[in-house]
Amino acid sequence: MKKVDILIVGQGIAGTVLAYQAMKRNLSVHVIDKPLPGYSTLVAGGIINPVTGRRLVKSWNFDLFYESSMRTYHELDEFLNIHSLHSLPIYKLLKTTEDVNDWELKRVEPEYQDYMKNPIFKLDERITTHQGAGILTRSAWIDTRLLLSSFRNLLKKNDQLTEDEFDYCELKKNKYKDIEFDKIIFCEGHRIDNNPFFEGIHLWSTKGEVLTIKIEGEDFDYIINKMIYIIPLSNGKYKVGATLDREINTEITEKGKNDLVEKINSILKVPYKIIEQETGIRPNVRDRKPLLGVSTIGDNYFLLNGLGSKGISLAPYFAKHLLEFIYNNQPLQQDINWQRVFKEKNRKAAQ
Numbered sequence: 001m002k003k004v005d006i007l008i009v010g011q012g013i014a015g016t017v018l019a020y021q022a023m024k025r026n027l028s029v030h031v032i033d034k035p036l037p038g039y040s041t042l043v044a045g046g047i048i049n050p051v052t053g054r055r056l057v058k059s060w061n062f063d064l065f066y067e068s069s070m071r072t073y074h075e076l077d078e079f080l081n082i083h084s085l086h087s088l089p090i091y092k093l094l095k096t097t098e099d100v101n102d103w104e105l106k107r108v109e110p111e112y113q114d115y116m117k118n119p120i121f122k123l124d125e126r127i128t129t130h131q132g133a134g135i136l137t138r139s140a141w142i143d144t145r146l147l148l149s150s151f152r153n154l155l156k157k158n159d160q161l162t163e164d165e166f167d168y169c170e171l172k173k174n175k176y177k178d179i180e181f182d183k184i185i186f187c188e189g190h191r192i193d194n195n196p197f198f199e200g201i202h203l204w205s206t207k208g209e210v211l212t213i214k215i216e217g218e219d220f221d222y223i224i225n226k227m228i229y230i231i232p233l234s235n236g237k238y239k240v241g242a243t244l245d246r247e248i249n250t251e252i253t254e255k256g257k258n259d260l261v262e263k264i265n266s267i268l269k270v271p272y273k274i275i276e277q278e279t280g281i282r283p284n285v286r287d288r289k290p291l292l293g294v295s296t297i298g299d300n301y302f303l304l305n306g307l308g309s310k311g312i313s314l315a316p317y318f319a320k321h322l323l324e325f326i327y328n329n330q331p332l333q334q335d336i337n338w339q340r341v342f343k344e345k346n347r348k349a350a351q
C-alpha cells in the first residue's frame with residue numbers, strides 16, 4: 001500500500017498548481033487523473049487579463065491574483081525547465097471614436113493607470129480598419145498544454161500519477177484502492193457535479209469553443225482582443241476564442257466555428273487557415289467566486305473548484321489559501337467557502 005500526505009483528483013490547472021505547492025511544502029503527493037471530455041485547462045486561452053469586458057472593468061482582486069500567478073508560473077517554468085509563461089500586452093481594438101473616448105476616460109482613473117496605456121492609432125496592416133487600440137499591460141498567457149504535459153511527465157516519472165477515472169465508491173475514509181492518504185483534495189473541474197462528498201454543488205457551467213489558426217507573416221507580438229482573443233502561440237499559429245454557450249455538451253459545432261470565423265473576419269484582412277477546433281467546459285459558479293473548503297461528510301476531504309472563466313489567474317492564489325487553511329490553521333475566506341452553496345440549497349429546501 002502506497003502512503004501519501006495528499007491524494008489529488010484531477011490534473012487541470014487547479015490540481016497541477018496545488019500539487020506543485022504541496023510539493024514545495026515537502027508534502028508527499030499522488031494524483032489521479034483521466035483526461036475526460038470537456039476538460040477545461042487544456043483548451044483554455046490561458047490569458048491573465050487585468051481589465052475585461054466592454055465596460056472595461058478591473059477583474060476581482062486582480063493585483064493579489066496577478067502577483068501570485070506570476071510568481072507561481074515563473075517558479076513552475078524553472079522547476080520544469082520550460083517556457084510556458086508569456087508576458088504579453090493585450091491590444092484591445094477600438095472601433096469607434098466613442099470607444100477611444102471610453103478608453104481615455106477609464107485610463108486616468110487611479111486604479112486603472114497601471115494597466116491601461118495610451119491608445120495607439122497606427123495598427124498592423126493585417127488588421128481591419130479601427131480607430132486604434134488601447135494597450136493593456138500586466139497581462140500574460142500561459143501555454144497550458146505545455147505546462148500540464150510537462151508536470152504530468154514529472155508525476156509519471158516519479159510514480160505519482162494514476163491515469164484512471166476516480167471511482168467514488170472505492171473511497172473508504174483514508175484509503176482509495178491501494179493508496180492510503182492523510183487528505184484528499186478534489187479538483188475535477190465541471191465534473192464536480194458527480195461528486196457525492198460535496199453534495200449541493202450545482203455549477204452554472206458554460207461551454208466554450210476555440211480554434212487554432214495559422215496566419216502567414218511575422219508573428220504578432222501581442223494578444224489581439226475584440227469580442228474574441230487572438231493569441232500568438234508561435235510559428236504563425238494562433239489560438240482564437242472563445243464562444244460562450246449555456247448548452248452543455250462536449251461536441252465541436254459548425255455554429256461555434258462560424259461564430260468565431262465571423263469575428264476573426266471582422267479583425268483580420270489577411271487569409272488564415274483553420275488547423276484545429278476544440279471545446280471545453282468552464283466550471284462557473286453563479287456568484288463567480290471559487291469553491292474551496294472541507295466536506296460535510298469527511299473532515300479530511302477537501303475541494304478546489306469553481307474557477308470559472310479565470311482559472312489561470314485564480315488557481316495559484318487559492319491553491320495556497322487552501323493549503324494554509326489545511327496545514328496552518330488559517331481561516332477560510334467565507335466568500336469562497338463552498339458551503340455557501342450547500343447552505344443556500346438547504347435554506348431553499350426549508351422554505
Ligand SMILES: Cc1cc2nc3c(=O)[nH]c(=O)nc-3n(C[C@H](O)[C@H](O)[C@H](O)COP(=O)(O)OP(=O)(O)OC[C@H]3O[C@@H](n4cnc5c(N)ncnc54)[C@H](O)[C@@H]3O)c2cc1C
Pocket residue numbers: 009010011012013014015032033034035036037038039040041042043044045046047048164165166167187188189190191207208209210241242243279280281282283304305306307308309310311312313314
Ligand atoms: C474555451 C475556454 C477558454 C478559456 N480561456 C481562459 C483564459 O483565457 N484564461 C483563464 O483564466 N481561464 C480560461 N478558461 C477557464 C479555465 O480553463 C478554467 O477556469 C480552468 O481551466 C479550470 O481548471 P480545473 O483544474 O478546475 O478544471 P479542468 O481543467 O477541467 O481539470 C479537471 C481535470 O480533472 C479530470 N477529472 C475530472 N473528474 C475526474 C475523475 N472522476 N477521475 C479522474 N479525473 C477526473 C478532468 O478530466 C481534467 O483533467 C477558459 C475555459 C474555456 C472552456
